[in-house]
Each structure stands twice: as C-alpha cells, then as structure tokens.
Amino acid sequence: MQQPIYPPSSRRRRVVLVVLACLAAVPAACVPDVTSAPTLASAQRIVSLAPSATEVLFEAGCGARVVGVTSYCRYPAEAAALPKVGGYLTPSYEALVALRPDLVVLLPEHVDARPYLTTLGLDVVEFDHRSIRGILDSIATAGDLCATHARADATVAELEDLLRRVDERTKERRRPRVVISVSRGQERGFGSLSAAGPDGVYDDLLRRAGGRNAVPPGPVLHPALSPESLIRLNPDAVVEFAPGAVDGIAIRGEWRALPSLTAVARERVFVFTEDFLPVPGPRLVRFTDTLARALHPNDPHAGRPDPQ
Amino acid sequence: MWLAGVSAVVLAAIAAALLIDLPMEGRQEILWRIRVPRVSLGLAAGAALAASGMAFQAMFRNALATPYTLGVSSGASLGAALYMRAALRLDAAGIDGVSLAALAGAGLSTMLVYGLTRLSRAFSTATLLLAGVATSFSITSLILLTQYSSDVTTAFRVGRWLMGGLDVVGFEPVWQVLPFAAAGLLVVTVLTREMDLLVAGEDLAATRGVSVEPVKRLLFFAVSLMVGGVTAVCGPIGFVGLIVPHIGRLLVGGRHRLLAPFSILGGASFLVTCDTVARVAIAPVEVPVGSITALVGGPFFLTLLLWGRANRGFETS
Numbered sequence: 001m002q003q004p005i006y007p008p009s010s011r012r013r014r015v016v017l018v019v020l021a022c023l024a025a026v027p028a029a030c031v032p033d034v035t036s037a038p039t040l041a042s043a044q045r046i047v048s049l050a051p052s053a054t055e056v057l058f059e060a061g062c063g064a065r066v067v068g069v070t071s072y073c074r075y076p077a078e079a080a081a082l083p084k085v086g087g088y089l090t091p092s093y094e095a096l097v098a099l100r101p102d103l104v105v106l107l108p109e110h111v112d113a114r115p116y117l118t119t120l121g122l123d124v125v126e127f128d129h130r131s132i133r134g135i136l137d138s139i140a141t142a143g144d145l146c147a148t149h150a151r152a153d154a155t156v157a158e159l160e161d162l163l164r165r166v167d168e169r170t171k172e173r174r175r176p177r178v179v180i181s182v183s184r185g186q187e188r189g190f191g192s193l194s195a196a197g198p199d200g201v202y203d204d205l206l207r208r209a210g211g212r213n214a215v216p217p218g219p220v221l222h223p224a225l226s227p228e229s230l231i232r233l234n235p236d237a238v239v240e241f242a243p244g245a246v247d248g249i250a251i252r253g254e255w256r257a258l259p260s261l262t263a264v265a266r267e268r269v270f271v272f273t274e275d276f277l278p279v280p281g282p283r284l285v286r287f288t289d290t291l292a293r294a295l296h297p298n299d300p301h302a303g304r305p306d307p308q
Numbered sequence: 309m310w311l312a313g314v315s316a317v318v319l320a321a322i323a324a325a326l327l328i329d330l331p332m333e334g335r336q337e338i339l340w341r342i343r344v345p346r347v348s349l350g351l352a353a354g355a356a357l358a359a360s361g362m363a364f365q366a367m368f369r370n371a372l373a374t375p376y377t378l379g380v381s382s383g384a385s386l387g388a389a390l391y392m393r394a395a396l397r398l399d400a401a402g403i404d405g406v407s408l409a410a411l412a413g414a415g416l417s418t419m420l421v422y423g424l425t426r427l428s429r430a431f432s433t434a435t436l437l438l439a440g441v442a443t444s445f446s447i448t449s450l451i452l453l454t455q456y457s458s459d460v461t462t463a464f465r466v467g468r469w470l471m472g473g474l475d476v477v478g479f480e481p482v483w484q485v486l487p488f489a490a491a492g493l494l495v496v497t498v499l500t501r502e503m504d505l506l507v508a509g510e511d512l513a514a515t516r517g518v519s520v521e522p523v524k525r526l527l528f529f530a531v532s533l534m535v536g537g538v539t540a541v542c543g544p545i546g547f548v549g550l551i552v553p554h555i556g557r558l559l560v561g562g563r564h565r566l567l568a569p570f571s572i573l574g575g576a577s578f579l580v581t582c583d584t585v586a587r588v589a590i591a592p593v594e595v596p597v598g599s600i601t602a603l604v605g606g607p608f609f610l611t612l613l614l615w616g617r618a619n620r621g622f623e624t625s
Contacts, residue, residue, distance in 0.1 A: 071592075071593055084592055084593070085592055086592045086593045086594055087593055087594075089461070089464060089465060089468065090468060090475075090593075090594060092475070092587075092591065092592040092593070092594050093342050093475065093477050094338050094342050094343070094587075094592075095591070095592035097334060097337055097338050097341075097342065098330055098334060098338065100330075100334060109461040111392075111465075112406070112465060115404060116476070116477035116478070117477075119341070119477045119478040119480075120337070120341060120342075120477055120478075182460075200459070222459055222460055224456075
C-alpha cells in the first residue's frame with residue numbers, strides 16, 4: 001500500500017485551509033441589497049408575476065395596461081384571459097420578453113427571477129404582500145404607476161375604512177387564541193395541518209380581525225401541527241382555509257375527531273372555502289371583516305351569523 | 309458524423325427562436341440573451357454530466373454509479389437550500405449567490421468524502437464509494453429539514469432547485485460552468501487508457517503501468533469539481549450521467565477512446581433535446597428539465613437494451 005504523501009498534520013492543515021477558504025468566500029461575496037424604487041410614471045405594457053399583484057393592478061385601475069400574467073392569475077376574469085408568461089415563481093423569460101413589457105411587477109419572493117429581469121433590461125416594481133399594510137401600499141403604488149390616483153386612492157380609502165370599522169368593533173373584546181390552518185392533510189384520516197405561524201400576512205389578518213395567534217414563535221414559518229400539538233395548544237377557535245373545497249360543512253365535521261379541543265366542543269371551528277384565500281390581495285383585506293364576524297359572533301353590528 | 313448530429317440538435321433548438329412571431333428586435337433579444345445562453349449551458353452541462361458518469365462508472369467498476377453517487381450534488385443542494393432558507397441576497401463578480409453557496413457546499417462535501425476515505429490508510433475505491441453514499445444520505449436529510457422549516461415560497465424554491473433547470477438569462481451562468489467543465493473534460497479525455505484498465509481491475513491496471521492511486525485521485529477531484537460546477541448553476545439534473553454512457557457502451561462499445569467522445573457529444577445533445585421538450589411541452593409554462601430527462605431517455609435506453617446490440621454492455625467492456 002502506498003504511503004501518504006504528506007504527514008498527517010500537514011494534510012489536516014491543508015484541509016482546514018481549503019475549508020476556511022470556502023467559508024471565507026461567502027461573506028466576501030456580500031454586497032448591499034439595493035431595491036430600486038419605481039421610477040416610471042406611465043407604464044403602458046405591464047406584466048404581473050403574481051396573482052396578488054394582478055389583482056392589485058386591476059383594483060387600482062391599471063387593468064387595461066396589463067399585457068401578461070401568470071397561469072395562476074384567474075381573477076378578475078379579464079386577467080384570466082390575458083397571455084400567460086408561465087408559473088408564479090417560474091416564469092418563462094422568452095414568453096415574458098415576447099410581450100415587450102415596459103414594466104414587470106413582482107413580489108419580494110421573486111429573488112431568483114429578479115436578477116434575470118434586470119439582465120434583460122426590464123424595469124421592475126416590487127409589491128410587498130407579506131402584510132395588510134403592504135397590500136394597501138401596493139394599491140397606491142399601482143395608482144402612481146398608471147396615473148390612476150383617484151381610483152387607487154378610493155380603493156385604499158374603502159379598505160382602510162373597512163379595517164377601521166372592524167378594529168372599532170373588536171378592540172374592546174377579549175381576543176381569542178386562534179389556530180389558522182392553511183392546509184391540512186386528509187389522506188390518512190385527520191392528518192397534520194400547516195398552521196399560519198406568528199409572522200406574515202395571515203397573522204396580520206388574524207390580529208386585525210380581533211384574534212391572536214395561538215401558534216408560538218419559532219423557527220418554522222408554517223409549522224406542521226399534529227392532532228397532539230393541537231390538543232396541547234388548545235386554541236379557543238380554529239380557522240381552516242380550504243380554498244376551492246366544495247363541502248365546507250363536511251370539512252368542519254371532520255374536526256369532531258378531536259372532541260377534547262375547546263374549539264370543537266364550543267363549535268368554534270370555522271371553515272372558509274373562498275378561492276382567493278391563498279392570494280394576499282384586496283379580497284383578502286376585505287375578508288378581515290368576514291373573519292372578525294366569525295370570531296366575535298355576539299357583535300351587535302354583525303350583519304350575518306357565523307359562516308357555515 | 310457525431311458532430312453533425314450535435315450541430316443539428318443545437319441549430320434546431322436555436323433556429324426555432326427565429327420563428328417566434330415578433331419584431332426583429334424582440335427576436336434578437338430572445339435569441340442572444342435567452343436561447344443561445346440556455347442551449348450553450350445545456351451543451352456544457354450535458355457533456356460534463358455524461359463524462360462524469362462515465363468516469364465514475366469506470367473508476368468504481370459499477371454500472372449504477374452516477375455523477376451524484378459521491379454526494380457532490382447533495383452538498384451543492386444543501387448549500388443552495390441553506391442560502392435560500394437564510395433569505396440571503398448576495399452575489400459577487402456577477403455570480404449569483406445561490407450558485408456560490410451551492411459551489412461552497414459541493415466543495416465542502418467533496419473534501420468531507422475525501423477526508424473520510426483517507427481515514428482508511430489507502431485511497432480505497434470501496435471506502436470512497438461507501439463514504440460518498442453515506443455522506444450523500446446524511447446531507448439529503450439536512451436538505452429535507454431545511455426545506456421543511458422554510459415558508460411555502462422558500463420550500464417551493466428549494467424544491468424547484470432540486471429538480472434542476474437550464475432556464476437562465478445572459479451568458480454569466482455559462483461562463484461560470486465552462487472552466488469546471490473544460491478542466492474536467494480534459495482530464496477525462498486524457499485518461500481514457502487508464503479508465504479502460506481500471507474497468508478490467510485495479511491489480512491488472514497496476515501491472516500495465518497505471519499509477520492506480522494518483523489516477524483515481526485525479527479522476528475523483530476532476531469529476532467532483534466538474535459536477536460541483538455544473539450543479540451549482542443548473543441544480544441536480546438526473547439520468548444524463550447514468551444512462552448516456554450506457555447508451556454509448558451499447559452503440560460504440562466500452563473502449564473509452566470512443567466512449568469518452570460519445571458520452572461528451574451524446575450528453576450535450578441529449579440534454580439540449582430534453583430542455584427543448586421541457587420548454588415547449590406545455591409552453592409558456594416550463595417543465596423542469598430534470599423531470600424530462602428520464603422520461604425521454606428511459607424508453608430510448610430500454611429499446612436499445614432489449615432490441616439492440618445488448619452483447620456490448622458494461623460487463624463485456
């Protein structure tokens with residue numbers, strides 16, 4: 001057998017040096033992240049890379065200037081009929097360039113696409129839909145971009161008024177501890193669910209609707225909760241999002257599998273099947289009112305009983 | 309003749325961009341900033357992956373060896389996944405941060421596998437293989453943990469990255485892959501005789517004057533670097549490295565003097581063909597190329613295996 005070429009200590013040192021060199025390359029590569037501010041006053045051909053951005057553009061009166069959307073953009077109906085540029089995080093750059101846009105609207109989530117769009121010399125504007133405030137701000141931004149201030153400002157005012165009324169109704173009330181399920185496995189009976197963690201737009205929605213998140217802060221943003229963890233958390237109410245589901249009442253019935261939950265015993269399980277729930281746009285902002293009415297049913301101003 | 313085949317594939321893939329119904333300016337932009345870089349990257353990546361698979365299959369005398377057997381791609385994927393999970397945004401010298409992180413991951417996992425192998429006194433092929441496979445599995449579980457603890461968008465990005473893709477814009481990714489691919493391909497084409505002898509057995513190779521351990525070490529590092537460089541940009545694209553060399557063994561035999569050029573050219577044209585399918589199958593939505601390679605190549609290989617000249621397989625090379 002062959003002898004080692006280098007004595008072990010020297011070899012180890014070389015390995016350590018190579019590893020250190022690899023590690024050093026990472027921070028050395030740091031450059032500050034510069035987010036360009038929207039500079040275009042009159043975009044004429046806009047491509048939207050997210051369903052929520054499409055919805056905001058149409059609400060702000062920019063609809064006529066939108067020339068391309070993703071295959072997930074189904075609302076409003078005019079948007080669904082527009083040319084598609086591929087998926088939400090996976091656009092086809094050829095299809096995008098072929099539409100000759102002068103502005104591409106994207107979200108902070110588009111970190112992979114953004115440098116490519118810059119390479120292609122396209123102007124981009126970022127909407128931040130990770131909070132209700134961000135959604136409202138993006139409507140105003142869209143109004144600036146298309147010079148449709150009146151329409152955009154009216155929409156923002158309408159939504160702010162709605163949020164203010166919900167806040168006035170609920171602020172004096174006890175805030176229930178709520179688990180929001182954004183998706184739940186049903187393949188093996190009552191499976192684990194993915195909950196909205198204490199961050200992001202659903203947490204914001206819940207707070208504005210007069211609830212508080214029962215899920216404690218942690219490293220996982222959409223923590224999976226097993227039936228056991230649910231029983232330990234024992235929230236006052238459960239909100240399940242089942243966008244597009246046909247039978248919300250049947251889904252609510254499945255929660256009888258966990259009779260020891262306070263929320264189940266007191267019939268405080270609310271299932272919502274609206275298909276816009278995964279899209280953090282203006283319709284989700286309006287949904288604050290629906291959610292608040294579910295969580296605070298004794299509200300004398302409530303216009304309708306619990307949904308489902 | 310082989311070169312003509314590759315050229316036909318490339319020209320078809322590129323020329324199709326000229327048929328898009330657009331003003332000239334738009335067509336040129338698509339051609340030069342998207343289509344040509346993408347096809348170039350496919351050529352480089354396909355050649356590198358197929359040559360890597362061929363070299364590892366020879367070195368390990370194992371028909372199931374792939375460029376990813378030793379965990380290089382797992383290391384790269386973990387680097388990329390951690391980078392996305394940490395929501396970092398950095399880049400240096402025009403190289404994307406995800407690629408840098410993946411490259412660092414590939415380098416570290418290669419060093420780890422090498423270090424583990426050196427713990428046993430000799431540079432034993434069996435130890436290398438086992439160390440590589442074990443490292444690969446451990447790293448894969450770390451990737452799953454990283455993905456699981458991410459938000460939906462990041463989990464999707466990581467998942468999408470793990471499927472592999474060539475959808476780049478501009479030539480920077482191509483320049484980034486080229487040095488790794490060129491260096492690796494050079495080593496592989498120079499060592500054809502040594503690989504022939506390694507397939508016949510290390511003892512036999514030694515008696516024929518091959519310095520077995522230095523050759524194996526050189527192959528290990530050259531191929532790992534090549535795979536790391538490609539994976540850092542394209543993500544792990546499966547199947548090319550496993551099957552193209554076997555198609556070559558069926559068509560041109562197991563001698564590496566012919567098999568190496570076949571793998572390089574065959575891998576290049578195969579990946580570009582698969583990427584074309586991925587791009588147009590349900591356009592404008594693009595399918596990850598990694599999910600197409602096996603779909604297109606599997607039936608082709610099985611046809612060759614069952615009805616072709618099966619007597620020229622791996623075991624007789």
